[in-house]
Amino acid sequence: MSTSTRIAVADFDEPGWDYGIFRSPYHDYHRANGAKFCVYNGRLMPVSQAIERHDGYKALRQGLVMLDTGERPTEIAGPDAEKFCNKLFARDVSKLKPGRAGYGLLLYHDGNILCDGILMRLAADKFWYVQADGPVFSWFKAHSEGMDVEIRDPQSWVTQVQGPRALDMLTKVLDGGMPEPFGYYGVAEGTVNGQPVIVSRTGYTAEIGFEFYTRPDLGAFDGMKLWNDMLEAGKEFDLKVIGLDSLDARRIEAGILNNVSDMDETMNPYQAGLGAFIKLDGPDFIGRNALEKADRRPLLSGLRCKGGEPLNNGDLMVGDETIGRVTAAGWSPYLGEGVAIVRLKDADRAQQKNIQVRCTDGALHAADLVSLPMYDVEKKIPRGLDASIPKVHSAA
Secondary structure, eight states, X not given: OOTTOOOOBOOOSSOOOOSSOBOOTTHHHHHHTTOEEEEETTEEEEEEOXXXXXHHHHHHHHSOEEEEOOOEEEEXXXXXXXXXXXXXXXXXXXXXXXXXXXXXXXXXXXXXXXXEXXXXXXXXXXXXXXXXXXXXXXXXXXXXXXXXXXXXXXXXXEEEEESTTHHHXXXXXXXXXXXXXXXXXXXXXXXXXXXEEEEESOOSSSSSEEEEEEXXXXXXXXXXXXXXXXXXXXXXXXXXXXXXXXXXXXXXXXXXXXXXXXXXXXXXXXXXXXXXXXXXXXXXXXXXXXXXXXXXXXXXXXXXXXXXXXXXXXEEEETTEEEEEEEEEEEETTTTEEEEEEEESSGGGGGOOSEEEEXXXXXXXXXXXXXXXXXXXXXXXXXXXXXXXXXXXXXX
């Protein structure tokens, strides 16, 4: 089978079971818009829309986009909620105040990665964890035994609104305007034309933006009305609906990892380049003891290639020797070259020169290993400290 193909899900005009695959409340829009999907957390996430992927990237960097995601929120509530979170998450959750969110990394007992996501604190005794792909709900249920805590699926769906005009749109669409304060990683509850939502100053793009989370658990909910309300509010800002393909290059540039593909249960946080998030002098979380003696040399690196677009899962070569593989790849219209995240077979290769990478044309092209993120290391863009509109190149 050719490695240049990929598997996506199409929507067929016929009855039948989807066997545990859940559709977004906005699915009818995506279907009419020609979307193709991947399965993420048992949910359909659009990987493509009618917009061409490089045009979607341009809209993300210069204007405003909206992406329906397959991320899954889980609610953790009760008197022992903070105690539970300190046991499960590799961070000191007591420092996370209500109305704030933070990076949430879950580890197995051997210190290797189970999943990551965003942990939002809605109240002293209530958290929402918005996860990447992984068996998180079952993990939470298994470890909640003996604690006064409820693990609940609020059946919420997550949508990202990202780009330089994102906060302008939030001010317009949220009843009562944008919350104050609402800084980077802020969280608030509100309504859109009367429908309850949670909003957070987060995203998967390293651009300024927000995410909104539906609340069907609070009563009457009309998903298509909410979606259409967002589209209507976005007209003023030339809002584009994109798929995952349009933001993939941007998240690669930013060094934002995808669980299971970029990192997985065979590596620890240090090997994934996430050591800055690990504090071993805090609570005794699951996996902490193993991390004290873990290999701390990174296995992941960024890669740039002027000669072509690297092939997902393509080989990374030095001469005739394979030293790693591509875990995520795309063409950056901003940098004007191919970009990738690569996993090395040996951490000692992190400074390797004279590399070639397999590209989408089937050929090997010269490439360079680079640090992640590839630019905006201080995250000035998502923090709202750099409002410049970047120029982008034409497609590859």
